[in-house]
Amino acid sequence: MKLRNFDQVDIKEVNGEYTLILRMKEDEQPSYDTEFGSEFFYTTKKNGKTLITATEQFIKKEFPKIKKATIILAVGTVILASFPFQKAEAHEVTFNMSYLYFGNTKSYISQIDKTQGNLSLVSPSYFDINADGSLKITTQYDSTFVKEMHSRGMKVVPPAKTTTTTSVTAAKSTATAKAVTSAKQTKYPTLKSGSKGAAVTDMQNKLKKTKLYTGKVNGVYDTATKKAVIAFQKKYKLKADGIAGTATLSKLDSVIAATKTTTVAVKKYPTLKQGSQGTAVKDMQNKLIKTKIYKGKALGKYDTATKKAVIAFQKKYKLTADGIAGPVTLAKLDSVTKSK
Known part of the structure; x- marks a missing residue:
């Protein structure tokens, strides 16, 4: 594989761990398989070279000082593969991250189960960016999924697009490699029966x-x-x-x-409906007043006027218009009023 097969090489560093994003040219047809199955070391040609194998050879040649990193291959906005690179003998395969863009909790877990425990990070479509650049949670967020991943020893993180990426052109790859070598790597001992200390x-x-x-x-x-x-x-x-x-x-x-550690602080919302009373209702009414959908007073009582305002809000933002203010409705109300 030659350097010209890439538009650019991006490098990002998070907590001392490096990731190389190799962006391939969309108008060029390489001589090796480029199937999405290549992330799992699959090739359809008997004597063909997998995309991952070719990429590893490229990194060893162009970045000889890099010992360990996560590699992401991309064409345009499509991620072809994500896999670990380690110069030392890799006796086990662990895919560092999987992006989960479509589906629900059940389908996410089903896909993760197919990796047979080889993932350490997952990035579901639970996150987005506010106008000020801060992280926000989408209405797709499911705490059950997060708890399940944590119980498996896996981290749930925002997608790569929400982190700061330092872009460098391929022509500067040699200089960049020198910066990568300064990354600290944890050295582990080998402990067994009889070890002490x-x-x-x-x-x-x-x-x-x-x-x-x-x-x-x-x-x-x-x-x-x-x-x-x-x-x-x-x-x-x-x-x-x-x-x-x-x-x-x-x-x-x-x-x-x-x-x-918790990836993000998650606000817990109650379920409010006609007949509900208290500070949670009053808080919701004040926010509905800010949206100019509710014209009544914030008295803390979920009356008919409040229900009508909730239905109007739900219709405006294409939510289930049932007049019940659950977590999805309240979270959307929060995001709308914060921007006002």
Whole structure:
């Protein structure tokens, strides 16, 4: 693969982790398969070269100092593939991210199940950008999906278009590669039965947070610790040998990070309907007044006039016009009034 097959190479850095976005020319027909199945190392030509294999060769040649990164291949606005690149011997395949643009929670989980535990990040269409550049949640947001992903040790993040990307032309790829080499990479020890010390203590503490280890945190890799490691490896479909190497410890870190942090702060909305009373109703009425749809007073009572105003709002923004102000209606009302 030659450099001319790309319009540009984009590089982004998030928390010390680098991603290379290779943008291919739309008007050029390369000599290798470009099927969407190439993300799963699929090719229809017996002796053909997969897009991923060709890309890896290109990176090794043009970016010889890059040791580890996530690669995204794109043509125009279409993402062809997303896969990890690692110079060291890759004994396991883990797709770093999957973009989930269409469907619902059930179809999302079905697609993720097909990857057999190889994803560490997912990006559903739950996010958008406000006019001031801040992140906002769309009405498609489903906390059930987020909790399910966290329980699997996976992070739910906004799509790449919502993060700041530093673009560089392909002609500057050599200079860019030098900047990438400064990225810090976590080095993990190999821990096994008989190991002792701070690294074992740290691992035991993290295993306790996963609730797979109930023993003492004593810095000794004993039988109970080994059993917990094997249980963790089985749960996340790693090699269940009871030895905590780079693959196991890095996965443990990602699981802990996912449970320790929430991707975005999610506001919980009540369901209000005719007959409801209280501050939540009053707050909604004040916001409806701002939209100029509700002409009454904010008294905190969900009366007939309030219901009519809610139906009018729902019709205006193409929501289910049932006069019941649930999470979808209230979230939309929030986004509308914030911009006023």
